[in-house]
Amino acid sequence: MTNPEDLKYSKDHEWVRVEDGVATVGITDYAQDALGDIVFVELPEVGAATTTGETLSEVESTKSVSDIFAPLSGTITEVNTGLDDDPTVVNSDPYGAGWMFKVELSDPAELDGLMSAEAYGAFTAE
Amino acid sequence: MSSLKRTALYDWHVDHGGRMVDFAGWELPVFYESGAIEEHHATRNSVGLFDIDHMGQLDVVGSDAVDFVDSLVTSDMSTLDIGSAKYGLLCHDDGTVIDDVIVYRLAEEHMMVVVNAANRDVDRTWIEDHTTGNDVTVTDRSNVLEMIAVQGPNAVALVDAVTRVNVASIERFSSASIELFGTRALVGRTGYTGEDGVELYIDGGVVDVWTGLLAKAEELDIAATAIGLGARDSLRFEPGYPLYGHELSRDINPFEARLSWAVNLVDADGRDKDFVGADALRTIKAEGIARRLETLTMIDKGVPREGSIVIGADGNELGPVVSGMFAPTVDAFACNAFLPIGYGEVGTTLAVDIRGRQKAAVITKRPLYRR
Numbered sequence: 001m002t003n004p005e006d007l008k009y010s011k012d013h014e015w016v017r018v019e020d021g022v023a024t025v026g027i028t029d030y031a032q033d034a035l036g037d038i039v040f041v042e043l044p045e046v047g048a049a050t051t052t053g054e055t056l057s058e059v060e061s062t063k064s065v066s067d068i069f070a071p072l073s074g075t076i077t078e079v080n081t082g083l084d085d086d087p088t089v090v091n092s093d094p095y096g097a098g099w100m101f102k103v104e105l106s107d108p109a110e111l112d113g114l115m116s117a118e119a120y121g122a123f124t125a126e
Numbered sequence: 127m128s129s130l131k132r133t134a135l136y137d138w139h140v141d142h143g144g145r146m147v148d149f150a151g152w153e154l155p156v157f158y159e160s161g162a163i164e165e166h167h168a169t170r171n172s173v174g175l176f177d178i179d180h181m182g183q184l185d186v187v188g189s190d191a192v193d194f195v196d197s198l199v200t201s202d203m204s205t206l207d208i209g210s211a212k213y214g215l216l217c218h219d220d221g222t223v224i225d226d227v228i229v230y231r232l233a234e235e236h237m238m239v240v241v242n243a244a245n246r247d248v249d250r251t252w253i254e255d256h257t258t259g260n261d262v263t264v265t266d267r268s269n270v271l272e273m274i275a276v277q278g279p280n281a282v283a284l285v286d287a288v289t290r291v292n293v294a295s296i297e298r299f300s301s302a303s304i305e306l307f308g309t310r311a312l313v314g315r316t317g318y319t320g321e322d323g324v325e326l327y328i329d330g331g332v333v334d335v336w337t338g339l340l341a342k343a344e345e346l347d348i349a350a351t352a353i354g355l356g357a358r359d360s361l362r363f364e365p366g367y368p369l370y371g372h373e374l375s376r377d378i379n380p381f382e383a384r385l386s387w388a389v390n391l392v393d394a395d396g397r398d399k400d401f402v403g404a405d406a407l408r409t410i411k412a413e414g415i416a417r418r419l420e421t422l423t424m425i426d427k428g429v430p431r432e433g434s435i436v437i438g439a440d441g442n443e444l445g446p447v448v449s450g451m452f453a454p455t456v457d458a459f460a461c462n463a464f465l466p467i468g469y470g471e472v473g474t475t476l477a478v479d480i481r482g483r484q485k486a487a488v489i490t491k492r493p494l495y496r497r
Contacts, residue, residue, distance in 0.1 A: 036145070036356070037161040039452040040429055040459070042483070058481070060429040062162040062356045062452065065481075084427065091161075 003028060004095055008111060009120035010071040015095060016114060018105070023072050026099040027059065027090065030124045035061035038090040043079040044101055050074055052110055057100065059090065072110050074103040133179035134272060134332050142352060150244035152180040155354040162356030166454040169278045169319055169361055173343060174353040175336060176275040182246035183271045183327065184253060186237040188262035195229055195237045197401050198256060200380060202390040206231040211299045211314055213388055215380055216249060217403030221410055223374045223383070225249050228316060230301060238267075238327075242370045256402070272332035276339065277323030277361075280348045285313065285324055288342050293324065307331065307338040318358070320365030320497055363462070364453050366421070366493030372432065372448040373419055373462055379407065381415045382464060384492070417445060417464045421492045422476065423456075426485035430461035430478045437477040437484060444469055447478065456494045461487070 007015040013031035017024045032038065040060040050056055050070035057068040079101045083090065090098035105111075115123060130153040139146065144155030154177065157165060168174055186195055196203035201214035208231050216224040225245040230238040241249040246268055254264050276285055286293040291304040293313060301314040309331035317323040328335055343350035353361075359369065366384075368374045373383050380389050391408055393399040398408075424430060430450035438444050450461030461478065469476070472491050477484040 036157055037163045039163075040427055042428065060452075062360070063156055065429065065431065 003030075003117040003120055005117045007095070007117060008114035009117065009123075010069070010114055011123065012069045012071070013124075014068065014071045016071050016111075018108075018111065021105050021108065022077060023074070023103045023105055024099050025071055025101055025103060026094055027068070028120070028124075029094050031066075032091050032094045032098070035059065035063065035066060037062045038087045041083045041087050041090065041100060043081070043083065044076050046076050046079055048076045050076060050103055052113075068100065070103070071114065072103055072105055073107050074105045076101055077104050078102040131180070133177055135177045135179070135274075135336055138333060138336065139177065139352075144352075144354060147355065149355055150180060150242070152243060154180060155352075157354035157356045158352055160351070162354060162360065163452075163454045165351055165353045165357035166360050168349060168351035169321060169353055169357065170455055171278070172349040172351075173276060173278040173280045173284055173323075174319070174351055174357070174361075175339060176277065176353050176358060177336070178273045178275050178325070179332065180243035181273050182241040182243065182249070182266065182268035183273070184239040184241060184250055185265040185267050186239060186253070186262050187235060187265070188260070189235055190260040190262050191235045191237045192231065194257070194260045194262045195239065196399070198253060199227065199229060200389040200401060200403070200407070201229075202393050202399060203229060203231075203237070205394045208233060209301050211301060211316060215374075215385065215388055216252060217380070217401075217407070218376070219403055219406060221379045221403045221406035222376045223370075223378060223380060224252055224376070225370055226368060226374055226385075226388075228314075230312070230314065232301075232312070245370060270329070272328040272330065273325065274328070274332060274336060275317055275319075275323065275325045277317045277319040277353075278321045280350075281321070281323035282315075284339060284343055284346070284348055284350060285326075287346060288338060289313075296324075307334045309335060311335070318367055319361040320367070320493075320495055321361075322497070359449075360451055360453055363449055363451060363460075364455055364493065364495035365497075369449060378464070379410055379415070381407070381410060382418055384419050386411075415467065417466050418470055419448075419462055420465045420470045421490050421494060422461050422463060422478065422487040423490040423494075424459035424461075424478065424485060424487045425475065426487075427459060428478075428480045428483065428485045429459055430480055430485075430487065434461065434481075435479040436463045436465060436487075437479055438469060439476070444476065450478075453494055458494075460490070460494060465489075
């Protein structure tokens with residue numbers, strides 16, 4: 001498994017890509033592999049306020065349901081509605097088409113609390 | 127994890143990417159590399175191989191073997207031919223279900239009761255506790271016999287190709303003794319997937335049989351896939367087969383679970399059949415049941431997992447979901463729940479509360495899938 005160098009990672013196995021103060025969020029390759037076949041993603045509401053660490057949505061695999069936590073505080077600006085029709089892209093393309101939602105950051109300093117690709121790689125190897 | 131039991135195929139599962147989980151005290155694969163959905167389709171389309179060695183086998187031998195098993199099981203064993211098998215239920219005095227079992231009559235005075243892994247010890251104790259006055263010996267062969275299932279439209283052809291016995295000529299719910307890959311096995315034309323296929327009871331050598339079947343399939347250009355517990359569950363769910371602890375339990379009677387076909391209150395000669403729980407079941411049948419197993423298909427997307435609650439039009443709680451999942455062949459999220467009689471009409475729209483979100487679902491004709 002390779003984790004893209006340009007992303008930040010949370011201990012809850014989410015990745016974050018920040019562009020112009022907006023973070024795109026998904027789950028990592030490690031997470032999708034652990035979950036198995038993804039059958040449904042319960043997406044958050046556009047416009048919802050997020051606080052780091054709160055439960056934002058859920059991802060359902062054949063095996064289990066897992067909470068998606070807000071990795072950063074802010075406001076949801078967009079959700080990946082394409083997952084309604086084909087949630088399996090979370091398995092096949094977790095860092096691309098499998099993205100889940102975008103957050104307009106209220107406190108960009110929170111990014112410092114996330115891990116680099118290298119640190120996340122070490123975290124998942126534990 | 128160290129206290130979990132392992133089957134002889136444990137190393138094979140791990141070597142082939144099996145995600146091992148605890149199932150009724152056994153360490154078994156929930157799925158392999160390709161995932162549960164692909165495994166599900168692989169079984170419906172060709173052949174799936176299932177390690178089900180966690181299931182138990184209890185031998186009942188003696189001059190009273192048939193009558194004794196008949197006195198404990200809801201279905202009529204008195205007419206079971208040698209070599210044939212029958213589905214039935216072990217019930218308590220109150221008519222609730224201890225386990226669902228497959229009973230084979232292997233010889234004139236030899237019955238084999240195949241039981242669920244989770245209930246092995248309970249079933250054995252229950253059966254042994256009732257032997258008084260009967261000429262029977264009960265032997266637990268679970269640790270000796272190995273068990274796998276070969277299921278799917280090409281399953282019989284595959285097994286047929288590795289043994290001299292004409293497996294295709296074995297009727298449904300019948301069996302034969304065969305030799306394959308140098309080991310003896312009982313092959314039963316049974317299964318738990320809604321597909322044609324067999325279950326094999328092997329006297330040692332299961333790894334040779336398993337790998338031999340996969341190699342033979344490759345040689346014959348038959349797609350054969352190892353199947354984990356995840357797909358085993360969705361494969362049994364679609365054709366409407368009960369899973370103990372879900373559609374059956376100590377809190378559920380067979381009529382509620384729609385298993386009246388497996389309850390013979392009258393035997394082949396028209397006499398009342400006497401078995402443990404029969405009197406209670408006669409009363410329940412006469413008085414009628416208050417709830418019944420229904421299958422719902424989700425209109426709104428979401429996985430109605432076990433423990434979700436079915437909600438009526440007026441907002442009242444109708445009953446808990448006992449099994450719920452994504453059903454790959456019918457391509458729908460669906461669940462089973464026990465609903466009060468009167469709510470069960472096919473086409474009725476209800477809601478399922480999935481962790482606080484109410485989602486629309488419709489009562490659907492059972493079974494969701496039939497081959």
